[in-house]
Amino acid sequence: MTKVAVIGAGSWGTALAMVLADNELEVKIWARRKEQIEEINRHHTNSKYLPNVVLSDRIAGHEELRETLKDVTIVLLVVPTKAIRETITEMKKELKAPVTIIHASKGIEPGTHKRISEMIEEEFGDSELLKDVVVLSGPSHAEEVSQRQPTTVTVSSKSSEASELAQDLFINQHFRVYTNPDLVGVEIGGALKNTIALVCGLTNGLGMGDNTKAAIMTRGLAEIARVGVKLGASPLTFAGLSGLGDLIVTCTSVHSRNFRAGFMIGQGKTLDEVLSSMGMVVEGIRTTKAAYELSQKLQVEMPITSALYAVLFEGLKPEQATERLMGRVKKHEVEQLNIDL
């Protein structure tokens, strides 16, 4: 039976482990907390992250990375973006043979502006322990995947063979997996929609309604596509699952951590208060910093992202940010996309 190591036992790592177990794979899941491992192995639950969900007994919890990675050739990496580099550093010490890494995290690193696959490749360097990197992204909240609700995602890699391997590992009757060769577009769409979801939540928290949400989603997608194309992505990817699809789910779902965090900020909570009350990663906060820096570096206009950056990190009041956005100079809608279709 094929064995897969899942590194990161938060809500997404656990839900994806369930998909793999449903596909009759043997899953070894790694978490940092001993009590969490004991709960997974004794009770087949991971109640902090996925309450009321029973896990398959094909999923075994491990505390040691060495044991988790032993005899596996496929690793599913699902830790927050800020933990990617340190996790790879630890993994490298324990790997004995090359692995294909499928990552399912969504973010961009502030400072370097690297995508996750780039960070993984950089950390492996010249080592032969990394075979391929694949990203799995798309509209997929862990809460619904764990209930086996119909869900669709995209996988992408520089290697079409590795994409197809990931597609075959995950696809089933509840979880439909497409391939897309546009690695840059898939990773950029998945990361940047979190910023737009924070803004949607924020405006809802301020009492604004659906017109505003539709405006932010549509113009948000325009600025995601603008920077993505500048980075080499295909514009069509942003109309797909990892672009528009994920934007819709994150900006409209009660499950979205980014939307909920934005909502609380709109209601007047400070960033620190919001983050300490969430208990789960809100990737959009750090990604907003990275995206803002990227827009400055590449000279790409990202007004919504810039407005959120000013609210989060420069003390601009949300009401002032709204005025700033609505008072911008007149524009032509499609030209602003700056996309040569």
Ligand SMILES: NC(=O)c1ccc[n+]([C@@H]2O[C@H](COP(=O)([O-])OP(=O)(O)OC[C@H]3O[C@@H](n4cnc5c(N)ncnc54)[C@H](O)[C@@H]3O)[C@@H](O)[C@H]2O)c1
């Ligand atoms: N939750 C979802 O529905 C969902 C869906 C798609 C993508 N994602 C993405 O998956 C990634 C993980 O999200 P999640 O929702 O599972 O997060 P989570 O907050 O539920 O869990 C994060 C996990 O990572 C571990 N972790 C935190 N810091 C760590 C560190 N420094 N080193 C090692 N492990 C660490 C935590 O202990 C926890 O097990 C994020 O990038 C997120 O955007 C989440």
Ligand SMILES: O=P(O)(O)OC[C@H](O)CO
């Ligand atoms: O709950 P969020 O806001 O972290 O979003 C999770 C996923 O990215 C949705 O596809």
